[in-house]
Amino acid sequence: MLKKKRNLLAAGILLLITLMTITASWWLPANALEINSTERLFSPSGEHWFGTDHFGRDIFAQTIVAARVSLIVGVTVALIATILGTITGLIAGYYKKADFIIMRIIDGMLAFPSLLLALALVAALGGSVTNIIIALSFSFWPVMTRIVRSAVLQINSVQYIEAAKTSGISDPVILTRYLLPNVLSPIIVQGTFIFAKAILAEAALSFLGVGVEPSTPTWGNMLQEAQIYISIAPWFSIFPGIAIVLTVLALNMLGDGLRDAFDPHAKSTKKTKRRRGTKQKYAA
Amino acid sequence: MLEVKQLKTQIDTNEGVVKAVDGVSFTVEAGQTVGIVGESGSGKSVLAHSIMQLNPVPPTFYPEGEIIFEGKNLLNLSERELRKIRGNEIAMIFQDPMSSLNPVFKIGDQLVEAVLTHQKMSRQDARARAVELLTDVGIPDPERRMNDYPHQFSGGMRQRVLIAIALACNPKLLIADEPTTALDVTIQAQILELMRDIQKKYGTAIIMITHDLGVVSQMADKVLVMYSGRIVEEGSVEDIFYRPSMPYTWSLLRSLPRLDAEAHERLINIEGQPPNLVSPPKGCNFHPRCPFSTEQCLEVDPELTVRGDGHFAACILSGQEFDSEKKRMEFADKKGVPQ
Amino acid sequence: MSEALLEIRDVNMHFPIKEGVFQKTKNHVKAVNGVSLTVNKGETLGIVGESGCGKSTLARTIVGLLEPTSGDILFEGKSILDLNKKQMHGLRRDIQMVYQDPFSSLNPRMKAGDIIAAPLKAYRMTENLEQRVKELMDLVGLKAADYNKLPHQFSGGQRQRIGIARALALNPKLIICDEPVSALDVSVQAQVINLLEDLQKELDLTYVFIAHDLSVIKHIADKVAVMYLGKVMEMSDSESFYKHACHPYTNALLSAIPLTDPLKEKERQRIVLKGELPSPANPPTGCVFHTRCPFATEACKQDIPSLEAKGDAGHLVSCFYPMNVEKKSSIVNH
Numbered sequence: 001m002l003k004k005k006r007n008l009l010a011a012g013i014l015l016l017i018t019l020m021t022i023t024a025s026w027w028l029p030a031n032a033l034e035i036n037s038t039e040r041l042f043s044p045s046g047e048h049w050f051g052t053d054h055f056g057r058d059i060f061a062q063t064i065v066a067a068r069v070s071l072i073v074g075v076t077v078a079l080i081a082t083i084l085g086t087i088t089g090l091i092a093g094y095y096k097k098a099d100f101i102i103m104r105i106i107d108g109m110l111a112f113p114s115l116l117l118a119l120a121l122v123a124a125l126g127g128s129v130t131n132i133i134i135a136l137s138f139s140f141w142p143v144m145t146r147i148v149r150s151a152v153l154q155i156n157s158v159q160y161i162e163a164a165k166t167s168g169i170s171d172p173v174i175l176t177r178y179l180l181p182n183v184l185s186p187i188i189v190q191g192t193f194i195f196a197k198a199i200l201a202e203a204a205l206s207f208l209g210v211g212v213e214p215s216t217p218t219w220g221n222m223l224q225e226a227q228i229y230i231s232i233a234p235w236f237s238i239f240p241g242i243a244i245v246l247t248v249l250a251l252n253m254l255g256d257g258l259r260d261a262f263d264p265h266a267k268s269t270k271k272t273k274r275r276r277g278t279k280q281k282y283a284a
Numbered sequence: 285m286l287e288v289k290q291l292k293t294q295i296d297t298n299e300g301v302v303k304a305v306d307g308v309s310f311t312v313e314a315g316q317t318v319g320i321v322g323e324s325g326s327g328k329s330v331l332a333h334s335i336m337q338l339n340p341v342p343p344t345f346y347p348e349g350e351i352i353f354e355g356k357n358l359l360n361l362s363e364r365e366l367r368k369i370r371g372n373e374i375a376m377i378f379q380d381p382m383s384s385l386n387p388v389f390k391i392g393d394q395l396v397e398a399v400l401t402h403q404k405m406s407r408q409d410a411r412a413r414a415v416e417l418l419t420d421v422g423i424p425d426p427e428r429r430m431n432d433y434p435h436q437f438s439g440g441m442r443q444r445v446l447i448a449i450a451l452a453c454n455p456k457l458l459i460a461d462e463p464t465t466a467l468d469v470t471i472q473a474q475i476l477e478l479m480r481d482i483q484k485k486y487g488t489a490i491i492m493i494t495h496d497l498g499v500v501s502q503m504a505d506k507v508l509v510m511y512s513g514r515i516v517e518e519g520s521v522e523d524i525f526y527r528p529s530m531p532y533t534w535s536l537l538r539s540l541p542r543l544d545a546e547a548h549e550r551l552i553n554i555e556g557q558p559p560n561l562v563s564p565p566k567g568c569n570f571h572p573r574c575p576f577s578t579e580q581c582l583e584v585d586p587e588l589t590v591r592g593d594g595h596f597a598a599c600i601l602s603g604q605e606f607d608s609e610k611k612r613m614e615f616a617d618k619k620g621v622p623q
Numbered sequence: 624m625s626e627a628l629l630e631i632r633d634v635n636m637h638f639p640i641k642e643g644v645f646q647k648t649k650n651h652v653k654a655v656n657g658v659s660l661t662v663n664k665g666e667t668l669g670i671v672g673e674s675g676c677g678k679s680t681l682a683r684t685i686v687g688l689l690e691p692t693s694g695d696i697l698f699e700g701k702s703i704l705d706l707n708k709k710q711m712h713g714l715r716r717d718i719q720m721v722y723q724d725p726f727s728s729l730n731p732r733m734k735a736g737d738i739i740a741a742p743l744k745a746y747r748m749t750e751n752l753e754q755r756v757k758e759l760m761d762l763v764g765l766k767a768a769d770y771n772k773l774p775h776q777f778s779g780g781q782r783q784r785i786g787i788a789r790a791l792a793l794n795p796k797l798i799i800c801d802e803p804v805s806a807l808d809v810s811v812q813a814q815v816i817n818l819l820e821d822l823q824k825e826l827d828l829t830y831v832f833i834a835h836d837l838s839v840i841k842h843i844a845d846k847v848a849v850m851y852l853g854k855v856m857e858m859s860d861s862e863s864f865y866k867h868a869c870h871p872y873t874n875a876l877l878s879a880i881p882l883t884d885p886l887k888e889k890e891r892q893r894i895v896l897k898g899e900l901p902s903p904a905n906p907p908t909g910c911v912f913h914t915r916c917p918f919a920t921e922a923c924k925q926d927i928p929s930l931e932a933k934g935d936a937g938h939l940v941s942c943f944y945p946m947n948v949e950k951k952s953s954i955v956n957h
Binding site for chain 3: 160163167
């Protein structure tokens with residue numbers, strides 16, 4: 001029951017943030033993001049819910065608008081890394097020779113902390129939303145490859161794959177119809193985690209000043225600008241901070257929820273487990 | 285010594301409440317071997333775990349019944365009191381010997397630990413006792429093997445070690461849950477022989493849970509046949525194997541592949557599949573598969589009735605009716621008339 | 624009837640044991656060691672042995688999942704080992720397999736009908752696909768209404784029927800049954816064995832039936848081979864096998880099967896083997912069975928007995944001291 005509430009809460013938060021971001025242009029006052037030198041660093045009030053920044057812009061409006069970039073980066077990185085990781089993971093898990101090559105490359109990439117790798121890449125490519133997406137996708141896919149590969153290796157030894165081979169079913173069909181559907185759950189779960197990690201990484205990169213151009217509002221950029229005012233205008237840093245924490249927390253909760261939902265043991269409880277037990281005893 | 289009265293064990297699952305054990309009563313006397321036979325899903329394993337109170341609560345619960353062991357109802361005991369009885373008075377061995385042993389400790393240490401938990405003695409004495417136990421269960425070179433880890437033992441040897449651990453404190457009752465199913469036949473023969481020897485030496489009562497009627501015929505004094513959470517027949521081995529009085533027992537015995545069969549002799553089927561415990565069939569649980577079922581079986585849920593001295597069966601057919609039905613069917617089979 | 628469909632000639636299957644950081648090959652697990660067998664058209668060869676005797680490995684070499692280290696496998700007189708990938712694909716239609724575990728041998732995310740249709744699709748036999756699948760389901764005793772159900776909605780016996788239907792889909796000539804009933808409930812084993820026998824008659828199939836239980840084999844096999852540590856110990860037609868089994872290991876296996884007759888069970892003489900199966904990485908010298916054999920002598924430790932006819936014609940035994948009929952009559956006759 002508790003888990004159900006948690007999942008609903010997570011989904012609710014994400015839905016709310018997404019909706020607010022998409023519809024922002026319709027209901028945010030047009031001048032909310034304009035520079036207003038008379039209203040600099042106002043604390044939160046009825047008029048400015050989250051206060052204003054050093055140019056007198058409304059922080060609530062900024063946080064909402066910034067969410068767009070963060071979410072776009074998160075979704076795209078999650079998608080690209082997942083697709084790339086799934087393909088390489090399937091191949092590595094299924095073909096022994098490819099496995100050696102792919103895994104050595106992955107091992108090499110995993111030797112760097114992924115954020116450091118992304119940092120180096122963005123520094124080389126230059127900061128823009130596209131480059132951030134490229135850099136982050138590149139540094140996150142090896143994890144996905146590993147997960148998919150280990151899931152495939154586990155299933156590969158299960159008899160229905162062998163049965164498919166003896167039935168003369170071709171490798172592409174085995175990969176897409178037999179392996180992929182059965183490793184989909186860890187992929188989706190890991191995908192949500194990559195989503196969360198990408199949002200965090202984007203914020204971190206922007207905060208460090210190598211991310212998205214400073215003119216584009218992102219949560220990372222806001223934090224970066226806010227850091228000098230942290231003692232006189234703490235709300236400037238607190239609200240984008242809360243936005244990041246909420247989104248990432250909701251994504252992680254959703255990931256956990258998905259993992260539970262996909263876990264066949266959690267679903268069909270004791271009976272199946274017992275039966276599993278009995279079948280193994282005959283393995284001799 | 286052990287008396288189970290009208291025990292019901294139910295498990296709350298997402299699909300509904302599973303009536304794993306549905307009103308089971310039986311007794312075990314000191315030094316006796318009671319065989320409980322049933323297919324997977326018949327509730328035999330849950331029953332064994334219920335006696336030891338090893339089912340996780342929840343989802344398991346015991347809405348009715350008593351398990352009386354030496355005058356105490358195990359269902360009312362606290363966890364602490366239970367712990368005293370488990371191992372000390374009642375021990376259990378399981379189907380999969382590997383998962384019952386801790387892989388990171390030496391066999392010797394696990395045995396010494398088992399001895400010390402239940403008996404007060406010095407570590408040195410406990411060690412000597414452990415070696416003695418390993419000798420008893422037929423492990424060659426026990427002194428040296430005390431220092432080995434579980435993975436260095438084969439399946440059969442591990443089961444011997446588990447039996448040694450179970451014997452560590454001289455239990456009065458040993459519950460064996462499919463102890464030989466994971467083993468090869470030749471190793472199974474060894475373990476069964478060992479269990480018989482142990483019983484002679486220690487006078488332990490044994491509850492032997494298995495799906496293998498052959499194992500029961502070799503080991504048991506008394507047999508309980510379980511089907512979908514109930515005991516459907518109870519009797520001595522001779523009763524069960526020579527005078528089965530419940531259609532399920534009879535069909536099951538007939539359907540087994542036999543060594544003394546003619547080559548290529550056709551086996552006799554039991555139609556259908558074992559029932560689902562969430563929504564068991566109305567009336568007699570076995571009626572959808574029973575060759576003798578009548579309309580009455582759809583409504584009447586038969587109780588165990590007396591068929592002889594200590595022989596009970598749950599079937600609405602009387603002994604005589606059942607005998608004539610059996611003869612008719614055996615005759616039809618011989619003539620090759622389809623049922 | 625006497626035409627050989629499958630011939631296995633001196634097949635060895637050795638798996639390297641790799642150890643250490645550099646994955647050096649330290650030793651070999653000799654899973655199958657010089658096995659020769661012939662299966663005639665329309666008959667059933669039963670292969671019996673305990674776990675680790677190499678029977679499942681042998682099955683996998685026959686269906687082409689493993690390539691033997693040495694030896695030859697002939698199907699309809701042609702070697703299957705020097706086929707190229709395409710020819711192998713063609714051959715797979717003729718040799719199918721039924722697996723032991725009805726739980727893991729079916730893709731949990733595919734519907735029963737799709738599982739049975741998959742081999743047909745792989746060979747582009749998609750004409751009247753649904754009808755053909757329904758025919759197959761009917762043949763193995765499943766209802767057409769089961770077409771859209773997922774594997775977990777079936778019981779063990781029914782799942783095994785799906786597995787059998789899948790094996791039959793391509794009209795194979797040979798089916799390897801790898802312990803098809805040992806994971807099933809006792810009350811449904813007979814159903815599946817009878818089904819396999821009916822199908823054999825109806826479709827003129829040839830079976831290699833692998834089991835660990837000699838009593839199951841008795842009901843289905845025409846010919847029986849007993850394996851121990853990768854080698855064939857005894858092989859004969861079923862009748863002679865059960866009447867005059869003379870290898871000590873075969874007799875130990877027979878006597879280890881508990882009978883469902885308590886009185887005979889008490890009277891009967893048993894050969895309880897001592898010790899355990901030696902590691903197939905370091906098989907004993909001489910006769911591989913000598914470490915557990917109650918009748919072993921010095922000679923058994925040194926010389927390897929060959930598999931040759933003793934007694935009845937065609938009754939092959941690999942033993943220096945095959946048991947005579949009197950000695951074991953008390954064990955087998957019950």
